[in-house]
Amino acid sequence: MNDEQGRMDGDSHALASAKVLSLGEQLLQEGQMLLERGDRAGAAQVLARARSERDTLLQAHALIETHDLMGSFRNIMGLDCTISPQDDIFGFFAGHASSTNPLRDYLADGWRTLSELMLLLEAVGQPLLQTPSVLEFASGHGRFTRHLVKAMGADRITVSDVVPDAVRFATQTFGVQGLMSASAPEQVQWPRRYGLVFVLSLFSHLPRSTWSRWLKVLWDAVEPGGLLVFTTHGVKAAAFDHVALDDEGYFFAASSESNAIDAQEYGTAFTAEPFVLARIAETVGAESLVHKSLVHFWNHQDAYVLRKP
Structure with a gap:
């Protein structure tokens, strides 16, 4: 082999081993360079294109939000729209075939939850x-928390989750108080009691072994005169997913959208209304139920x- 041939072979090997950037990655690099040059308008245009590519969606979103560029969701919604890369719920939206704009769908879904909670409490x-x-x-990485903070202020809100990164992200990003949960309900210690304990889509994931135990522990977190609000997958959800409930009106499958929690601990559960009412009666007393709204x-x-009381 002559020197020229060796050089050509070396160049070919280097080219072959070099990482080929996707369109999104190319746009992301260009947007960062424009930011470094102080061209905010140009960066906003390029990063908006990078945000439309699935592989660079969150990175481009983070740059747009951090630098408060044109097209930021913060400017539209008036709240902190930072999204954690570890957010399983955002991952669910981003991977769902029906979501053509996962950022918009994710943020709007939290706003929708706020309006539905307000109607329920009214x-x-x-x-x-x-x-x-x-x-x-079971607050996760703040899909709903950010909207609650805008409505009420961070000083009245405490979040709790079994995933450490979720609690850390919410406290650092939204300024709320944070409390680590646990796999076993009885291991959770409440530092105080709360006027409202809101539990969105936890009982829709619990196995039979912890369903009533979590109800009891969460009831203990409510101050006198306060409310516990929780949600379940009811018969409409069961019918939609072609799930057959057992004689008690219950079904559990060890599968969920979470990658951070064991599926046997946090799967997917469906419960008919009689099952839920029976658990309320035997755990905290039937008289505690003041309202129910199916398919809410x-x-x-x-x-x-x-x-x-």
Whole structure:
């Protein structure tokens, strides 16, 4: 082999081993260079294109939001729209075939949850904005928290989740108080009691072994006169997913959208109304139920409102 041939072979090997950038990655690099040059308008245009590519969507979104560029969701919604790369719920939206704009769908879904919660609390005469303290349990990475903070202020809100990164992200990003949860309900220690304990889509994931145990522990977190609001997958959701409930009106499958929690601990559960009412009666007393609204949240989750004497 002559020197020229060796050089050509070396160049070919280097080219072959070099990473080929996707369109999104090329746009992301260009956008960062424009930001470094101070060209905010140019960067906004390029990063908006990078945001439309699935592989660079969150990175481009983060740059647009951090630098408050034209097209940021912060400017549209008036709240912190930072999204964690570890957010499983955002991952669910981003991977769903029906979501053509996962950022918009994710952020709008949190706003929708806020409106649905406010309507539910109006029905029992305890408006959200007049609630002195809120515990959002199984809060995740803030899909709903960010909207709750805008409505109420961070000082009245505590979030809790079994995933450490979720609690850390919410406290650092939204300024709320954070409380680590646990796999076993009885291991959770409440530092105080709350005027509202809101548990969105936890009981829709619980196995039979912990369903009533979590209900009891969460009831303990409610202050006298306060409310516990929780949701379930009811019969409409079961029918939509072609699930057959057992004689008690219950079904569980060890599968969910979460990658961070064991599926046997956090799968997918469906419960008929009689099952839920029986668990309420035997755990905290039937008289605690003050309102229920079937198919209330997201047009497929049932809502139950309990008041502590």
